[in-house]
Amino acid sequence: xxxxxxxxxxxxxxxxxxxxxxxxxxxxLPDTVMLDQLVHLYEGAxxxxxYHTEIVDDCTGCHHHSVGIPTTNxxxxxxxxxxxxxxxxxxxxxxxxxxxxxxxxxxxEADKDAxxxxxxxxxxxxxxNCLNCHIEAGGPEGCEDCHERTxxxxxxxxxxxxxxKGDKPGSAH
Amino acid sequence: xxxxxxxxxxxxxxxxxxxxxxxxxxxxxxxxxxxGYPEGMGVLVDLTRCIGCRTCEAACNREQGLPEPAxxxxxxxxFDQEFHGGQKRRTDENAxxxxxRYDQAEGGPVYRKIQCNHCNEPACLTSCFVxxxxxTKEGAVIYNSKVCVGCRMCMTACPFRIPAYAYSxxxxxxxxKCIFCYDTRLKYGKPPACIDACPQGVLTFGHRKNLVxxxxxxxxxxxxxxxxYVYGEDEVGGTAxxxxxxxxxxxxxxxxxxxxxxxxxxxxxxxxxVPMVLAIWPALFLGFHRLSTRGxxxxxxxxxxSNREESxx
Numbered sequence: 001x002x003x004x005x006x007x008x009x010x011x012x013x014x015x016x017x018x019x020x021x022x023x024x025x026x027x028x029l030p031d032t033v034m035l036d037q038l039v040h041l042y043e044g045a046x047x048x049x050x051y052h053t054e055i056v057d058d059c060t061g062c063h064h065h066s067v068g069i070p071t072t073n074x075x076x077x078x079x080x081x082x083x084x085x086x087x088x089x090x091x092x093x094x095x096x097x098x099x100x101x102x103x104x105x106x107x108x109e110a111d112k113d114a115x116x117x118x119x120x121x122x123x124x125x126x127x128x129n130c131l132n133c134h135i136e137a138g139g140p141e142g143c144e145d146c147h148e149r150t151x152x153x154x155x156x157x158x159x160x161x162x163x164x165k166g167d168k169p170g171s172a173h
Numbered sequence: 174x175x176x177x178x179x180x181x182x183x184x185x186x187x188x189x190x191x192x193x194x195x196x197x198x199x200x201x202x203x204x205x206x207x208x209g210y211p212e213g214m215g216v217l218v219d220l221t222r223c224i225g226c227r228t229c230e231a232a233c234n235r236e237q238g239l240p241e242p243a244x245x246x247x248x249x250x251x252f253d254q255e256f257h258g259g260q261k262r263r264t265d266e267n268a269x270x271x272x273x274r275y276d277q278a279e280g281g282p283v284y285r286k287i288q289c290n291h292c293n294e295p296a297c298l299t300s301c302f303v304x305x306x307x308x309t310k311e312g313a314v315i316y317n318s319k320v321c322v323g324c325r326m327c328m329t330a331c332p333f334r335i336p337a338y339a340y341s342x343x344x345x346x347x348x349x350k351c352i353f354c355y356d357t358r359l360k361y362g363k364p365p366a367c368i369d370a371c372p373q374g375v376l377t378f379g380h381r382k383n384l385v386x387x388x389x390x391x392x393x394x395x396x397x398x399x400x401x402y403v404y405g406e407d408e409v410g411g412t413a414x415x416x417x418x419x420x421x422x423x424x425x426x427x428x429x430x431x432x433x434x435x436x437x438x439x440x441x442x443x444x445x446x447v448p449m450v451l452a453i454w455p456a457l458f459l460g461f462h463r464l465s466t467r468g469x470x471x472x473x474x475x476x477x478x479s480n481r482e483e484s485x486x
Contacts, residue, residue, distance in 0.1 A: 038372075075394070100363075100364040100368060100369070100377075100378040100379070101362075101363070102362035102363070105379055105380070109380070109383065117383070117386070117387060117390070118377070118387045118390060118391060120374040121374060123372055123374075124222075124371070124372070124373060124374025125374070127372045127373050127374070128222065128373060128374055131224070131373070135281075143226065143247075156231055156232075156235060156246075157228075157231050157245055157246040157247045158231070158234075158241060158242055158245045158246055159245040159246065159247045159248075162245075163245045164241050164242060164243060164244065164245065
């Protein structure tokens with residue numbers, strides 16, 4: 001191994017062992033998170049969690065109040081000012097995979113005391129949060145910039161090898 | 174025919190009037206106060222979230238087994254299409270939902286999804302003389318194309334110009350439109366295909382009465398983001414599909430002059446007269462006829478008599 005590579009390795013190990021200032025305390029951060037809810041249409045998207053922790057100052061933008069950092073959003077802070085790390089910090093712990101199933105809807109309606117009646121589903125939460133931030137921060141915006149479309153996806157969108165052939169007249173209007 | 178007396182004429186007329194009044198009062202109580210089935214489902218469409226990916230169109234096409242589109246569903250050139258009078262795309266017999274783009278002077282474009290709004294009191298239903306339409310308790314406005322005679326009255330009646338006619342079909346030209354995925358999903362308690370497919374949470378599915386609350390809550394919590402109006406809450410008596418927008422609704426082609434009362438109410442005053450007219454007028458005019466011709470008949474008999482007398486003499 002060349003001296004340069006050894007040095008680089010040592011620097012990396014040291015950097016990884018440093019406490020992340022102001023960031024989620026007492027938590028083991030995942031390097032990547034596989035987002036594969038849309039796997040029938042798109043390949044899973046490998047979310048580079050480590051990279052995002054480096055470029056984003058505020059974990060609460062994604063994790064709201066769950067990782068022990070008081071939220072900066074004034075509205076949320078009225079209730080969520082605690083510095084406790086919640087048991088559930090993953091998106092899916094609060095954002096339902098099937099937010100409109102009869103089961104979920106009736107459960108939600110039965111819980112009249114719940115303040116948050118309008119929680120986006122998991123897929124919506126990802127896209128609303130990720131895409132809006134990407135648009136603001138100049139990140140990638142195209143669907144396939146994050147997840148490649150599968151053949152099933154092409155069939156669904158009638159695209160690629162499933163694209164309509166021939167000169168069909170358009171809409172009758 | 175039995176000879177009509179004045180007493181009989183009056184009693185028949187009064188009977189008809191009473192029957193007419195009874196039907197009239199029944200109608201008056203029924204229409205206008207219906208605010209939708211209590212367990213009816215609905216959809217809240219949040220225009221501020223839509224990115225124009227057209228995934229809902231693709232999902233609808235697959236779920237409803239619609240024919241191949243002219244262009245792929247990921248082709249955004251359809252947003253530039255213009256039809257006569259500068260119209261944007263509309264629903265047709267092969268596309269029960271379409272998304273249109275509205276470019277804004279400031280900020281990104283606004284996208285608007287169109288499909289049947291599933292009115293609480295559908296004008297298509299009341300206009301249909303073969304009773305092809307049904308408003309289900311789940312909130313869907315569905316139709317039985319087997320009894321559709323193709324009169325296209327519902328196309329004229331719909332304030333949102335949704336029902337489309339399968340003009341291209343030589344053998345089975347019927348009305349076609351979004352049915353809230355009733356047959357395959359809604360009646361089993363599942364949301365329509367477009368809602369499951371939407372990646373952006375534009376479409377929120379739930380009980381309509383809850384969606385109204387959610388809509389106003391969303392406006393209250395983000396007053397800088399939304400126009401303070403829920404389109405469809407009251408329009409034409411309320412619709413199952415309702416809309417939130419960040420730009421004035423008229424700028425994205427919503428008809429903001431839409432009446433708040435059901436379309437049926439417009440015809441109600443006229444229609445409520447029909448039973449009365451049918452019950453009373455025949456008796457009334459028959460009475461007039463009999464009264465006015467009685468003299469003539471008598472005169473005829475008299476003249477016959479006098480003729481006979483003349484011939485005898």
